[in-house]
Amino acid sequence: xxxxxxxxxxxxxxxxxxxxxxxxxxxxxxxxxxxxxxxxxxxxxxxxxxxxxxxxxxxxxxxxxxxxxxxxxxxxxxxxxxxxxxxxxxxxxxxxxxxxxxxxxxxxxxxxxxxxxxxxxxxxxxxxxxxxxxxxxxxxxxxxxxxxxxxxxxxxxxxxxxxxxxxxxxxxxxxxxxxxxxxxxxxxxxxxxxxxxxxxxxxxxxxxxxxxxxxxxxxxxxxxxxxxxxxxxxxxxxxxxxxxxxxxxxxxxxxxxxxxxxxxxxxxxxxxxxxxxxxxxxxxxxxxxxxxxxxxxxxxxxxxxxxxxxxxxxxxxxxxxxxxxxxxxxxxxxxxxxxxxxxxxxxxxxxxxxxxxxxxxxxxxxxxxxxxxxxxxxxxxxxxxx
Ligand code: GLA
Numbered sequence: 001x002x003x004x005x006x007x008x009x010x011x012x013x014x015x016x017x018x019x020x021x022x023x024x025x026x027x028x029x030x031x032x033x034x035x036x037x038x039x040x041x042x043x044x045x046x047x048x049x050x051x052x053x054x055x056x057x058x059x060x061x062x063x064x065x066x067x068x069x070x071x072x073x074x075x076x077x078x079x080x081x082x083x084x085x086x087x088x089x090x091x092x093x094x095x096x097x098x099x100x101x102x103x104x105x106x107x108x109x110x111x112x113x114x115x116x117x118x119x120x121x122x123x124x125x126x127x128x129x130x131x132x133x134x135x136x137x138x139x140x141x142x143x144x145x146x147x148x149x150x151x152x153x154x155x156x157x158x159x160x161x162x163x164x165x166x167x168x169x170x171x172x173x174x175x176x177x178x179x180x181x182x183x184x185x186x187x188x189x190x191x192x193x194x195x196x197x198x199x200x201x202x203x204x205x206x207x208x209x210x211x212x213x214x215x216x217x218x219x220x221x222x223x224x225x226x227x228x229x230x231x232x233x234x235x236x237x238x239x240x241x242x243x244x245x246x247x248x249x250x251x252x253x254x255x256x257x258x259x260x261x262x263x264x265x266x267x268x269x270x271x272x273x274x275x276x277x278x279x280x281x282x283x284x285x286x287x288x289x290x291x292x293x294x295x296x297x298x299x300x301x302x303x304x305x306x307x308x309x310x311x312x313x314x315x316x317x318x319x320x321x322x323x324x325x326x327x328x329x330x331x332x333x334x335x336x337x338x339x340x341x342x343x344x345x346x347x348x349x350x351x352x353x354x355x356x357x358x359x360x361x362x363x364x365x366x367x368x369x370x371x372x373x374x375x376x377x378x379x380x381x382x383x384x385x386x
């Protein structure tokens with residue numbers, strides 16, 4: 001996306017006033033492995049993508065905050081006095097939620113014009129929401145000199161999800177979008193926030209993201225249900241052993257205490273989390289030792305566990321993975337993100353990339369009557385001014 005075009009659009013909508021606008025960018029993310037572990041204090045391994053959300057923003061001299069987007073019809077002007085009100089089901093709730101978080105910290109803004117333009121597919125599990133949140137938080141921090149660190153802005157964006165949007169998400173998405181590093185995955189401990197960039201440059205292979213294009217419907221309530229199932233597992237185990245999170249348990253310890261978990265479904269959920277956490281450690285080791293095939297096998301194990309134990313995949317995601325694994329040059333494939341629709345991520349030998357898109361596309365359509373989209377992303381940097 002060209003800076004000059006974004007500015008042209010901005011001036012067309014808002015006119016060319018005295019103050020000059022600034023341009024910011026925030027990526028989407030894909031998670032390689034470590035799914036539904038972040039809100040359990042566990043490990044994750046996401047990367048920031050080369051595509052994301054642009055924000056052109058300018059201070060004004062009036063008392064309104066105006067929102068426009070290249071991707072959605074809705075334009076909105078909200079008076080500075082009414083910023084705390086949520087708008088029914090609309091994208092502007094993400095920037096409104098960020099402004100609300102700043103205001104809770106006693107940080108006030110003045111009149112503003114926002115223009116967003118993004119190329120992350122919506123509701124695809126590639127963190128378009130976290131991307132809007134972070135680009136907004138980063139821009140406001142810069143414009144008003146609030147002086148927060150990126151980590152502060154990441155935490156603030158997560159709180160916006162919890163308190164304004166109503167999704168009890170973990171920290172992974174905001175972290176990847178905020179801290180992403182070109183050609184690297186981020187190995188993050190979600191309890192301590194300690195993170196190590198791990199080189200993820202695939203020689204002879206490509207990362208393919210495949211979008212089920214399934215509309216996810218009630219995904220946020222199902223997500224919150226998983227969060228509370230994990231909390232129930234912790235509470236049952238806490239009767240015999242002091243733990244704060246499921247990630248406090250090694251596989252051996254978990255097997256000693258798992259029968260304390262009374263509900264069988266809850267036990268299955270906890271089993272996924274404990275083993276998935278362990279898989280992330282193995283996956284990082286495999287990457288460091290350049291054992292890509294081992295890495296791919298762990299991706300497949302992760303998907304199977306999300307399908308059978310965590311039950312967040314569904315027919316469409318399972319079909320995409322199944323069809324992907326039938327292609328000779330595919331060494332790993334799994335769902336990525338929250339699940340219930342959204343995308344898969346696969347590692348594919350260069351010479352099979354075309355066959356992948358053709359065959360998986362065809363078979364998926366036959367079975368689901370949906371046309372998938374394929375993306376071949378580069379791994380990019382986190383939020384920044386451009
Ligand atoms: C969503 C949430 C993340 C994480 C993933 C599942 O993307 O926003 O915090 O829990 O689902 O791994």
